[in-house]
Amino acid sequence: MTDADAQNFYVASTPPPPPHAPLRGETRADVCIVGGGISGLSAALHLIERGFTVALLEAKHLGFGGSGRSGGQCIFGYASGQEKLEKLVGAADARSMWDIALEGMKLQRELIARHSIGCDYVAGHMHVGVKARHDTELRAEVESLHESYGYRSVRLVGREELRTIVPSERYTSGIYDSNSGHLQPCKYTLGRAAAATRAGVKIFENSRVTKLDMATHANADSLAHTESGTVRARHLLIAGNALLGRLVPELARKLMAVGTYIAATEVLGPERASALITNNAAVADINWVLDYFRRSADHRLLFGGRVSYSGVDPFDSARVLSARIRRVFPQLHDTRIEYAWGGYVDITPNRAPHFGRLAPNAYFLQGFSGHGMVLAGIAGKLTAEAIAGSAERFDVFAKIPHGDFPGGTYFRRPALVLAMLWFRLKDLL
Numbered sequence: 001m002t003d004a005d006a007q008n009f010y011v012a013s014t015p016p017p018p019p020h021a022p023l024r025g026e027t028r029a030d031v032c033i034v035g036g037g038i039s040g041l042s043a044a045l046h047l048i049e050r051g052f053t054v055a056l057l058e059a060k061h062l063g064f065g066g067s068g069r070s071g072g073q074c075i076f077g078y079a080s081g082q083e084k085l086e087k088l089v090g091a092a093d094a095r096s097m098w099d100i101a102l103e104g105m106k107l108q109r110e111l112i113a114r115h116s117i118g119c120d121y122v123a124g125h126m127h128v129g130v131k132a133r134h135d136t137e138l139r140a141e142v143e144s145l146h147e148s149y150g151y152r153s154v155r156l157v158g159r160e161e162l163r164t165i166v167p168s169e170r171y172t173s174g175i176y177d178s179n180s181g182h183l184q185p186c187k188y189t190l191g192r193a194a195a196a197t198r199a200g201v202k203i204f205e206n207s208r209v210t211k212l213d214m215a216t217h218a219n220a221d222s223l224a225h226t227e228s229g230t231v232r233a234r235h236l237l238i239a240g241n242a243l244l245g246r247l248v249p250e251l252a253r254k255l256m257a258v259g260t261y262i263a264a265t266e267v268l269g270p271e272r273a274s275a276l277i278t279n280n281a282a283v284a285d286i287n288w289v290l291d292y293f294r295r296s297a298d299h300r301l302l303f304g305g306r307v308s309y310s311g312v313d314p315f316d317s318a319r320v321l322s323a324r325i326r327r328v329f330p331q332l333h334d335t336r337i338e339y340a341w342g343g344y345v346d347i348t349p350n351r352a353p354h355f356g357r358l359a360p361n362a363y364f365l366q367g368f369s370g371h372g373m374v375l376a377g378i379a380g381k382l383t384a385e386a387i388a389g390s391a392e393r394f395d396v397f398a399k400i401p402h403g404d405f406p407g408g409t410y411f412r413r414p415a416l417v418l419a420m421l422w423f424r425l426k427d428l429l
């Protein structure tokens with residue numbers, strides 16, 4: 001556990017897993033994975049099930065990234081939306097991506113059941129509007145999902161019905177999806193890690209990769225170096241995502257690591273908590289700088305929102321989130337915040353996921369843009385398929401065009417702040 005974990009409600013409510021020793025000396029494996037979040041752990045399990053040997057290097061501890069601190073909302077589709085994907089890759093590939101995202105949701109539930117992962121999974125998700133113009137957008141989205149994609153688990157929820165589910169004056173209408181849901185992300189990630197460990201994946205914690213020597217030929221090995229050791233492997237998967245930093249500059253250029261924060265209230269008790277979201281769905285509003293919230297299994301409200309690039313201490317975010325909670329639920333004016341934590345969400349400028357190769361055998365996964373709880377799992381499976389020789393599905397994603405985020409090395413942070421101000425302004429219009 002690190003200082004950053006002390007205020008994370010998920011860490012506090014998850015039994016500590018057995019630690020994995022850091023890498024020392026040289027180790028060989030068929031595949032070396034950088035990053036112990038859902039992407040890396042999913043790829044590891046799928047690879048070992050296909051007969052590969054796998055070594056996974058994690059800079060801190062498993063689940064330290066978004067995977068162990070997220071809102072836990074497991075949402076259908078892509079943050080970019082299908083229309084944007086159709087423009088980026090054409091209708092046929094956009095359709096394949098849609099099918100893969102749905103497969104990801106099914107896979108998530110199957111894995112939870114197969115490996116008996118106790119992660120408090122609950123079905124149901126609501127995407128809610130906060131302005132009259134959002135009603136039209138949400139209605140159009142439901143129609144398009146029904147007609148173009150045959151996705152029938154979504155339905156429009158009008159203002160009156162919505163008030164009976166989420167008793168807040170703030171929301172105008174919403175989409176309810178019975179196929180999406182929510183879970184406790186730290187338990188989910190560590191459950192996946194336990195399954196990978198049992199299957200034989202060699203995991204090393206406190207083992208930050210500081211240098212990569214990527215083979216330029218398919219028949220040569222790559223090397224991943226940490227301070228105290230090296231992994232030699234034929235294949236490499238870089239799954240460090242928003243926490244990868246500058247290890248691979250060409251990946252950093254394509255990603256915005258956007259700070260977002262979550263607060264957990266004190267325990268409200270079953271009656272008070274269930275009155276806030278009567279169907280126990282996860283809720284997210286439609287804004288770019290969105291509020292997202294859900295009930296926890298122990299009857300708290302978990303409320304996320306607000307973004308930052310400068311890093312804000314957890315106590316300040318508790319104060320800010322408390323104000324946002326009261327804006328949605330004035331009835332919680334006397335409620336205490338018990339935990340507040342944050343993390344970096346992996347967002348691409350076009351909000352489509354960013355997968356690809358840096359060398360013939362060096363793969364990467366990043367940029368799930370707020371949909372990683374589902375997509376990171378299926379992304380790991382697609383990478384395992386590609387390494388095993390069937391790259392068709394991985395390559396549908398690798399074809400998505402991604403621009404560099406503007407700003408270059410020196411102006412990147414100010415450019416991010418300006419971009420964020422622009423998106424906040426759009427939300428207000």
Ligand SMILES: Cc1cc2nc3c(=O)[nH]c(=O)nc-3n(C[C@H](O)[C@H](O)[C@H](O)COP(=O)(O)OP(=O)(O)OC[C@H]3O[C@@H](n4cnc5c(N)ncnc54)[C@H](O)[C@@H]3O)c2cc1C
Nearest residue numbers: 035037038039059065066067071073209240343371372373
């Ligand atoms: C506060 C917050 C709320 C979110 N809410 C939601 C949500 O409700 N729904 C949703 O779908 N998504 C949400 N997300 C996004 C989601 O958590 C991520 O998309 C997802 O977890 C990405 O998984 P990953 O395995 O790719 O990356 P991560 O979980 O970030 O894992 C990457 C790992 O790589 C390690 N690493 C980095 N560099 C190195 C290195 N050099 N060497 C070794 N290891 C390294 C890191 O320590 C980290 O553990 C949220 C994210 C945050 C931060």
